[in-house]
Amino acid sequence: MTPSTLTHRFKLAIFLIASLAGAASAGEVQPSKKTANTQTAVQGPPYATRPEAMQFADDLASRRDLDPAWVREAIGQSRYNATVARLMQPATKPFVKNWKVYRSRFIDPIRIEAGRRFWLENQASLARAEKEYGVPPEIIVGIIGVETIYGRDTGSFRVMDALSTLAFDFPASHPRAQERSEYFKGEIEQFLTLQSRLGNDPFEAKGSYAGAMGMPQFMPSSWVKYAVDFDGDGKIDLWNSPADVIGSVASYFKAFDWKPGMPTHYPVSFDSSRLDMDALMAPDILPTFSVASFTAKGAVLEGQALQHQGPLALIELLNGPDAPTYVAGTENFYAITRYNWSSYYAMAVIELGREVAARVKP
Structure with a gap:
C-alpha cells in the first residue's frame, strides 16, 4: 500500500466515525470452534479516535525506526471487532473437559484424508525437514492438520483489527487482561515491523480471531523468530508455500528443544x-x-x-x-504444548499424525 492510499483510507475512516460509533454489540452467543475463525462485520470506530492507541503508534514508530505517519495510519484505521473480544472472554458456564469429545473434532476422516494427500504431495520437504531439524513428518503433518486442515481454514479476520482489539480493548473480565493486552501490543509491533520490511499492505493479511496467520497459524512474533524460507524462493509464505510451512513448523520445534528420536x-x-x-x-x-x-x-x-x-x-x-x-x-510431548499450551491439543496432534502416517507408510 502506498502512503497516499493509506491517507485516503484514513480520511474516509474518520469521515465515517459518527455513523459507526456505538455499533459494537454484546451478549451474542459464542460461535463454535468450527466457525470461530470466520470474520463478522467490523463493529467499532477506527482506533484513530483513541489517544492511547495513537500514542502507542508514535512510540512504536520511534522504537522500530518506522515511518510515523504509516504506523499511525495503520493502527488508526484498525477497528474494534466485538466478535474478537467476545471469543477472548472467559467461559461463563462450567466447562467439563472430555478428551474423547475433543479427539473426535480433530481425528476424523476428512482431516485424515487431507493429511494423507498433503504428506504425499510434500514428501521431499517433510523428509528434508526431519533431516535438518529432527522433527518427524507425522508431528509436522499433525500440527498443520489440527490448526487449519492443511490450509482450508486459515481465518478471515483482518489481522490488524484482531490485534488492535486485543491490544486496546482486551476484555476486562479476563483474569489476565492487562498481561494479555501487553502481549498483543507486542504482536502489533512485530506485525507492523514485518509488514514494513516486506512492503506489504498491513490490511491484506487475514487470520484467526487472535491474529494467528497462515497454514501453521503463527503469531507475528513466531513468524519473525521461527519462520524460514524452506523453498528457497527468497520470501517466506506461510499461506501458499507448503515447503515454507513445513520448514517453519520444524524450525519452531527445534527452537523449543525437540529431541530427535525421542517418543512423545x-x-x-x-x-x-x-x-x-x-x-x-x-x-x-x-x-x-x-x-x-x-x-x-x-x-x-x-x-x-x-x-x-x-x-x-x-x-x-x-x-x-x-x-x-x-x-x-516426555520432553517432546511438552515441546508440542509450547505450540498450544494444552495436553489435549498435543495428544490430538500426535494421534492425527499417526493416523495419517498409517495411511501413507507401507
Whole structure:
C-alpha cells in the first residue's frame, strides 16, 4: 500500500466515525470452534479516535525506526471487532473437559484424508525437514492438520483489527487482561515491523480471531523468530508455500528443544498399593520425574519406557463422567504444548499424525 492510499483510507475512516460509533454489540452467543475463525462485520470506530492507541503508534514508530505517519495510519484505521473480544472472554458456564469429545473434532476422516494427500504431495520437504531439524513428518503433518486442515481454514479476520482489539480493548473480565493486552501490543509491533520490511499492505493479511496467520497459524512474533524460507524462493509464505510451512513448523520445534528420536509419550498404569497421585500430578505437564522416581510413586511403565533417558510427566486427559486417560509424557510431548499450551491439543496432534502416517507408510 502506498502512503497516499493509506491517507485516503484514513480520511474516509474518520469521515465515517459518527455513523459507526456505538455499533459494537454484546451478549451474542459464542460461535463454535468450527466457525470461530470466520470474520463478522467490523463493529467499532477506527482506533484513530483513541489517544492511547495513537500514542502507542508514535512510540512504536520511534522504537522500530518506522515511518510515523504509516504506523499511525495503520493502527488508526484498525477497528474494534466485538466478535474478537467476545471469543477472548472467559467461559461463563462450567466447562467439563472430555478428551474423547475433543479427539473426535480433530481425528476424523476428512482431516485424515487431507493429511494423507498433503504428506504425499510434500514428501521431499517433510523428509528434508526431519533431516535438518529432527522433527518427524507425522508431528509436522499433525500440527498443520489440527490448526487449519492443511490450509482450508486459515481465518478471515483482518489481522490488524484482531490485534488492535486485543491490544486496546482486551476484555476486562479476563483474569489476565492487562498481561494479555501487553502481549498483543507486542504482536502489533512485530506485525507492523514485518509488514514494513516486506512492503506489504498491513490490511491484506487475514487470520484467526487472535491474529494467528497462515497454514501453521503463527503469531507475528513466531513468524519473525521461527519462520524460514524452506523453498528457497527468497520470501517466506506461510499461506501458499507448503515447503515454507513445513520448514517453519520444524524450525519452531527445534527452537523449543525437540529431541530427535525421542517418543512423545508412553503407556502408563498404576500400582494402587504405592500410588501417590498428588505427587505425580503436582508438576502438571512439565517433565520432572526420572523413571525411578516416577515408578517409585506408583506409576507403572513397561518395555521401552523403562529405558527412557530424561524426565517424564504424568499427563491426565479427563473424559467427562468417565475415567480419565493417562500417559507418561516426555520432553517432546511438552515441546508440542509450547505450540498450544494444552495436553489435549498435543495428544490430538500426535494421534492425527499417526493416523495419517498409517495411511501413507507401507
